Amino acid sequence: MNHLPVLVVVIPVAGAFLISLVDTVRPAFKSTAALLVATAHSTTLVAAAYRGMTGPALLYSVGEWIAPVGISLMVDSFSAFFLLLLAIGHLASALVRIESGDRSEWARKSAALIALFFAALSGITVTADLFNLFIFVELATVCSIGLIARKRHPGSAVAGFVALMAATISGALLLFAVLVLYVATGTVAMPLVAQAAPDLPAHLHGMATAAIIVSFGIKIGLVPMHFWQPRTYHAAGTTVAAILSAFGLKIHVYALLRLLWFPLQAPVVLPGVYSILLVMGMVNILTGHSMAMIERNLVRMLAFSSIAHVGYILLGVAAAGRIGGSAAVYAVAAALFHTGMHTLMKSALFWSGHRLIHLSRSSRIMDLGGIAWRAPGSIIAFSLAALAIIGIPPTGGFASKWFVAMAQQALLPVLVIGAGTVISLVYYGRFFLIATRRDPPDSFPAPHPLSLRPRLQTAVVLALAVAAVMAGTRDVQVRSLLLRAAEGLVDQADFVGPALIGRGR
Amino acid sequence: MESPVIRVFLTRLTAGFLCLLLSLGFVVLLLDAGRHRAQTIPTQMEEPYTARSVAETGSINVVTAILMDYRAFDTLGEATVIFASVAVAAAILGKPGSPSNRTMGLLSRRQLSALLPLFFIFPLFVIFHGHLSPGGGFQGGVSLAVLVILIHVAFGDRFGEEVIPHRILALSEYGAAIGLVGIGFVGIFQGSAYLANVAAGFPRGTAGTLASGGVIPLLNLLVGMKVAAGLSSIYVHLAGHEAENVPEKRR
Amino acid sequence: MNTLFPFALAIPEGIYFSAFLVFLFLGVILFLNILRQKEGRYAFPAAVHVAAGVLAILARDIMTLLVAWEVLAFSAFILIRGTGTARGRRISLRYLVIQVTGGVFFFFAALLHFGETGSLVTGILVPSAQPFMVAAILIKTATMPVHFWLTQAYPSVELSITPLLSVYTTKVGVLTAAQLIWISPAGFPVLAWLGAGTAVGAVILALLQHEARKLLSYHIVSQVGYMVAGIGLAAGFSAMAATAGMFHLVTHTLYKALLLLVAAQAVHHRGHEDLTRMGGLGSRRPLLLLCGIIGAAAISGVPFTSGYASKYLLKEASQAQPLVTYLLYAASVGTGLSFIKFTHLLFFNRANPPSSDPSKTRAPSMVPLVLVAGITVLIGLFPHAVPGVPRRAFFTPSSLLSALLPLAASALLWMVLKKRLTRPATTVGRAGTGAGGVHATDTRAKPFPGKAHAPGTRLRRGARTLHNLGPQAQVLLFLLVLAVTAGLLWPR
Structure with missing residues (x-):
């Protein structure tokens, strides 16, 4: 049996414990331990993703207990794509967050919390069990609350509370949906639920779907359930906001898609849900971009931009659900393209913004005038990522928007995408102009003494930004990967088959 | 609505009412789900764990x-x-x-x-x-x-x-x-x-x-x-x- | 699986080859001109701008063309941003937003075209994509009423940047139109009407201008209107119109660069842009005078100049559409009048003799002017030598007469209107902006002055306040969305 599906969860969990242990016994080696854990986890993730992409779906039964009694894990090409994103995420965030000498309690715990957060995200991605999914969602929530609620930041405790409250409702709704499905079908294993889903009474199915959409809608910031998000990201600070937005959010998108397509069989049983997602996507794009345009704080601006870009992903998803059948593969691939691109672009934006904010000790856009000349590497990475996220050809952001737009069957969503491009140009352009003004204030405040490694950080963000830009011209290779991933979601034959073999046991 | 006491009371009343409504809905749905399962799934599958x-x-x-x-x-x-x-x-x-x-x-x-x-x-x-x-x-x-x-x-x-x-x-x-x-x-x-x-x-x-x-x-x-x-x-x-x-x- | 960005390139043929040569030639000359001015920070964006312009004419697929559009817009944005002062920021952002809006329309058109044909090779777009493409083209070619980005941005940049900006952006729009557009709603050449209307309207506005580069900017709008008219006539109204439009592109690009270089010299010489306070340069700078006369004659369409040849071809092509022909004639009259004024004020006006020592200008600064002027003259004398220009008798008596009549009308009008046109600018503030308002005082407190009082401030504040919503209200919203979603998904 190939153990990779379970290793991608267990290694970072063990790593988090180890980091805590090292931090208690030999605090000096904490950063090294964190980096080692991240490297080990990323390697495992890449290996699992490679197997998931190239071969048939990897199925794993924890404790050799096959569903319905045990918990099954599964890596198919669809989850492999998200594992790849997580691999980038964990390694990059460990590199960016190598700190020097911060001995506050939060800094001590955050390394372990980040490892646990990525463990939880990996768990969400590989699990094929509804209740197990719920547990990992909760674990991710708890870790993110810890990362958000830093003590040194005023108001972050409140933001943490607001996020906790949102997460509680979200968790309760997910639990309710899982409960309904369990009571109605007698199992929490996704393949078995999927088998029973078409025979469920329509109202039970509909209510479980509604609960799941709202539950994950809160997590990914669907308008009007997004109010907690900018506030939370602002309080969390840029490094954590990047992890939450670029990686955490994407995995919740993954969970939503997986649940809709697989256990709920929504494209067949309940296609109406995709019309709702289509409208929500358009509302998200317009609201997110308009709010970002009038926002005066860089972190909140980027947070609103995330809300908008969830909308693009949803447009692709909605198109896929409405087309149905094998043509849906292209639409899902488009949505995945945008997901991957947004991961690269947004992490690059947040992390390069971190350096700028760090230098000026303020995240208000007005206070960042002329800051570019003190951190040229960061502003270059920021501008490249901004070009990509606006959707300027030939960057990856343009290519992903192009394919999402190609997948639409109506003109209106396409027009919304175009409008979003123009609006986002306004706010990114404005920020660029302010950051590069030649008449900076006479003296910047002295930078915060706790400096992350600026060169390493700049190298990481430049790499991410360049990857986001280059993906556009390498779109053939990217697309073949994405189509393979999308097949994993749309054609579930290789997933359902092996899972059902052991049913009688 | 003028007095803060009344306002707080009304807010709580509304909140309580909403909670009651929500839990009632949940319970009704769960009962429905149980009824559905009793109709469709054979009894020997009912408890996969106890027997084994x-x-x-x-x-x-x-x-x-x-x-x-x-x-x-x-x-x-x-x-x-x-x-x-x-x-x-x-x-x-x-x-x-x-x-x-x-x-x-x-x-x-x-x-x-x-x-x-x-x-x-x-x-x-x-x-x-x-x-x-x-x-x-x-x-x-x-x-x-x-x-x-x-x-x-x-x-x-x-x-x-x-x-x-x-x-x-x-x-x-x-x-x-x-x-x-x-x-x-x-x-x-x-x-x-x-x-x-x-x-x-x-x-x-x-x-x-x-x-x-x-x-x-x-x-x-x-x-x-x-x-x-x-x-x-x-x-x-x-x-x-x-x-x-x-x-x-x-x- | 085809790549989205094949970057298919080829050296074009026919009249496009001439345009390619002009783009390359002017790009090199003007880039060196910028380097010579020791404007080091402009070197990179200027080089990118030139490269994008050349890429546009080499592109053989729609995506590459779109890439060229966007790169042109962004490099121009950096050039216009200048030193990053408040005014530069505001103008450059407006420029960028309008340009990218054009790019978005192009995106829609390309999307529809690709959706129907599955191909991205350059060619006439499918009918459903045409309206979007026309919208994109109207923005890119600064056709009225969306011309304001050009007349705002071009006069406000450094002196050496304006000629470079004038070469590519609008011309690439014309080029794209010639390659992709074929539209005649209800059998009318609407695009040609728009172009010809712009040619007249912009000339009228140009006559009202007092600042050298602002005036020339309006003439860019007007002259590009000629080209758009030519392209608009190409959709089944005249076989030669597209070629004529492209030929006008070639000649106009050259003489407009020349005129802007002349204006730059003059403005540099005098230290301000107000034409009514210039004059007397003719006797001090004979070479500049010669270049100025050549440029002005070319744009006015004086026989045996390049402008004459291309305008002749255009008017020939528009024979079938008298409305377009008459509008173009009217524009010619206005152009002639405007450039009599321009030349007079710049070189012959004795009211304000130059005070500074003219010997300060060094000879090398005249090299680009002389080169461009030489080519303009050559094209004017031997229009057939330009690759792709159809074999025609350019210099028949009737054609010469038809070119001289509007010029005579201009001269007559000049006699009548001279006082009015050369009256000094009344508003002191405008004259005070001098050589590019970029040096205007910067308001540090506000990055975009005036924005704070824009309408909608309350709306913004309201939206921001809304996003500090308390936990209870958020929970209510969650439940509301749950109720709505559940209601929508409840089986019917």
């Missing part, structure tokens, strides 16, 4: 068999959630400082010092007999944590810190956690799957005796340790923390 757990795991407590064997991965996740909660509490509250030296009265302390060793028997029993009788790692661990808290409350935080230093609590939590994850690997090295029990060659034993259920007692012990240490650390963090009442700045 003793034979397959050696644990006569079905709940423990599910928690520590069939769905041990969930338990690992839950234990990790507790670990994360401890870390979050530490991150938010900061270092435990300024332990209060308030103690209980002399009589209570005398009584407790005589009774405490006896008190320890109960959680240990709950943990070790998890696969035989109701109980298990979580329940026993919580009872253990209560004892640590009792020591702190009765004899003062300073004494508590001396007897069970926070560092020891933390280390035992990390150690138990690493052990928990590590035991899972035994299954992999034995050629079975992660967290495998009997399949990985752990002896099933005679059902109903203490030495049965394969790895289940060990998992119970580790979970118990972890939960006990984790919950005690949360208490230590909370106890050593002055209540803060800093309102959020209006922005």
Whole structure:
């Protein structure tokens, strides 16, 4: 049996414990331990993703207990794509967050919390069990609350509370949906639920779907359930906001898609849900971009931009659900393209913004005038990522928007995408102009003494930004990967088959 | 609407009404779901666990068999959630400082010092007999944590810190956690799957005796340790923390 | 699976080859001109701008063309941003937003075209994509009423940047139109009407201008209107119109660069842009005078100049559409009038003799002017030598007469209107902006002055306040969304 599906969860969990242990016994080696854990986890993730992409779906039964009694894990090409994103995420965030000498309690715990957060995200991605999914969602929530609620930041405790409250409702709704499905079908294993889903009474199915959409809608910031998000990201600070937005959010998108397509069989049983997602996507794009345009704080601006870009992903998803059948593969691939691109672009934006904010000790856009000349590497990475996220050809952001737009069957969503491009140009352009003004204030405040490694950080963000830009011209290779991933979601034959073999046991 | 009292009352009334409505909806749906299942699914599929757990795991407590064997991965996740909660509490509250030296009265302390060793028997029993009788790692661990808290409350935080230093609590939590994850690997090295029990060659034993259920007692012990240490650390963090009442700045 | 960005390139043929040569030639000359001015920070964006312009004409697929559009816009944005002062920021952002809006329309058109044909090779777009493409083209070619980005941005940049900006952006729009557009709604050459209307309207506005580069900017709008008219006529109204439009592109690009270089010299010489306060340069700078006369004659369409040849071809092509022909004649009259004024004020006006010592200008600064002027003259004398220009008798008596009549009308009008046109600018503030308002005082407190009082401030504040919603209200919203979603998904 190939153990990779379970290793991608267990290694970072063990790593988090180890980091805590090292931090208690030999605090000096904490950063090294964190980096080692991240490297080990990323390697495992890449290996699992490679197997998931190239071969048939990897199925794993924890404790050799096959569903319905045990918990099954599964890596198919669809989850492999998200594992790849997580691999980038964990390694990059460990590199960016190598700190020097911060001995506050939060800094001590955050390394372990980040490892646990990525463990939880990996768990969400590989699990094929509804209740197990719920547990990992909760674990991710708890870790993110810890990362958000830093003590040194005023108001972050409140933001943490607001996020906790949102997460509680979200968790309760997910639990309710899982409960309904369990009571109605007698199992929490996704393949078995999927088998029973078409025979469920329509109202039970509909209510479980509604609960799941709202539950994950809160997590990914669907308008009007997004109010907690900018506030939370602002309080969390840029490094954590990047992890939450670029990686955490994407995995919740993954969970939503997986649940809709697989256990709920929504494209067949309940296609109406995709019309709702289509409208929500358009509302998200317009609201997110308009709010970002009038926002005066860089972190909140980027947070609103995330809300908008969830909308693009949803447009692709909605198109896929409405087309149905094998043509849906292209639409899902488009949505995945945008997901991957947004991961690269947004992490690059947040992390390069971190350096700028760090230098000026303020995240208000007005206070960042002329800051570019003190951190040229960061502003270059920021501008490249901004070009990509606006959707300027030939960057990856343009290519992903192009394919999402190609997948639409109506003109209106396409027009919304175009409008979003123009609006986002306004706010990114404005920020660029302010950051590069030649008449900076006479003296910047002295930078915060706790400096992350600026060169390493700049190298990481430049790499991410360049990857986001280059993906556009390498779109053939990217697309073949994405189509393979999308097949994993749309054609579930290789997933359902092996899972059902052991049913009688 | 003019008086704040009335406004608060109305708000609460609305909130209560909404909660009632929501829970009513949930209950109705769950009952519906149960009815559907009763109609469609044959009865022998009804309880997949009860019939087979003793034979397959050696644990006569079905709940423990599910928690520590069939769905041990969930338990690992839950234990990790507790670990994360401890870390979050530490991150938010900061270092435990300024332990209060308030103690209980002399009589209570005398009584407790005589009774405490006896008190320890109960959680240990709950943990070790998890696969035989109701109980298990979580329940026993919580009872253990209560004892640590009792020591702190009765004899003062300073004494508590001396007897069970926070560092020891933390280390035992990390150690138990690493052990928990590590035991899972035994299954992999034995050629079975992660967290495998009997399949990985752990002896099933005679059902109903203490030495049965394969790895289940060990998992119970580790979970118990972890939960006990984790919950005690949360208490230590909370106890050593002055209540803060800093309102959020209006922005 | 085809790549989205094949970057198919080829050296074009026919009249496009001439345009390619002009783009390359002017790009090199003007880039060196910028380097010579020791404007080091402009070197990179200027080089990118030139490269994007050349890429546009080499592109053989729609995506590459779109890439060229966007790169042109962004490099121009950096050039216009200048030193990053408040005014530069505001103008450059407006420029960028309008340009990218054009790019978005192009995106829609390309999407529809690709959706129907599955191909991205350059060619006439499918009918459903045409309206979007026309919208994109109207923005890119600064056709009225969306011309304001050009007349705002071009006069406000450094002196050496304006000629470079004038070469590519609008011309690439014309080029794209010639390659992709074929539209005649209800059988009318609407695009040609728009172009010809712009040619007249912009000339009228140009006559009202007092600042050298602002005036020339309006003439860019007007002259590009000629080209758009030519392209608009190509959709089944005249076989030669597209070629004529492209030929006008070639000639106009050259002489407009020349005129802007002349203006730059003059403005540099005098230190301000107000034409009514210039004059007398003719006797001090004979070479500049010669270049100025050549440029002005070319744009006015004086026989045996390059402008004459291309305008002749255009008017020939528009024979079938008298409305377009008349509008173009009217524009010619206005152009002639405007450039009599321009030349007069710049070189012959004795009211404000130059005070500074003219010997300060060094000879090398005249090299680009002389080169461009030489080529303009050559094209004017031998229009057939330009690759792709159809063999025609350019210099028949009737054609010469038809070119001289509007010029005579201009001269007559000049006699009548001279006083009015050369009256000094009344508003002191405008004259005070001098050589590019970029040096205007910067308001540090506000990055975009005036924005704070824009309408909608309350709306913004309201939206921001809304996003500090308390937990209870958020929970209510969650439940509301749950109720709505559940209601929508409830089986019917």
